Amino acid sequence: MDLLEGLQTRRSIRTYTDQPITREQLREIIRLGTMAPSGRNNQPWRFVTIVAPRNQPQGSSDPQGNTIYSNRSLIPQQAAGNALSSGFRTTLQKLAQLTKYSHIIEKAAACIVVFIDKTAMYHEVKDHQAMGACIQNLLLAAHGLGLGAVWLGEILKSEKEVRELCGLSNDMELMAVVALGHPAGKGGKADRRPVEEVLLKEL
16 A cells, blocks of 8 residues: 555554464564654654564463463463463563553554653653654554554553563653554544644635
């Protein structure tokens, strides 16, 4: 699709199939997100990716040495004997518990957690404007790759908990979580105000 078509056809997608998203797709979405403009080109955006264990083969291990089971639980290898009865939660499931939209995150193939690096900021308003442009780029990039995505903002109420879950310092301020997956259906109708209603003056 061309750029204008993508702008007009992008929708917020909240339901997903079980088809996985590749690491390469996630990194490409982030790369395109960073193409957003920022004041003084300071590029204050930072990202954490969280992938659903179902995207990895059953019995394989994650980087922390956890064995991945088909029920989407991450179990430390030393506790594998009673793994299925243990109550361990994946990082994605822990993230889901921090928002009332848990059902979206739990069904997502992956999430991109978006932060602003407060040490890289030079102007609060301009830097937060840049973050909005970056998040929009993430959504458009996902759409361009044939994926569905939704911008979750309600989770900002749990900023401290999200930051701790990601193992980050207080220098990182949560901006959004973008849930991603292959669309299980079409998004809603794009109901937008007409230009005549939002254009204040033509001078």
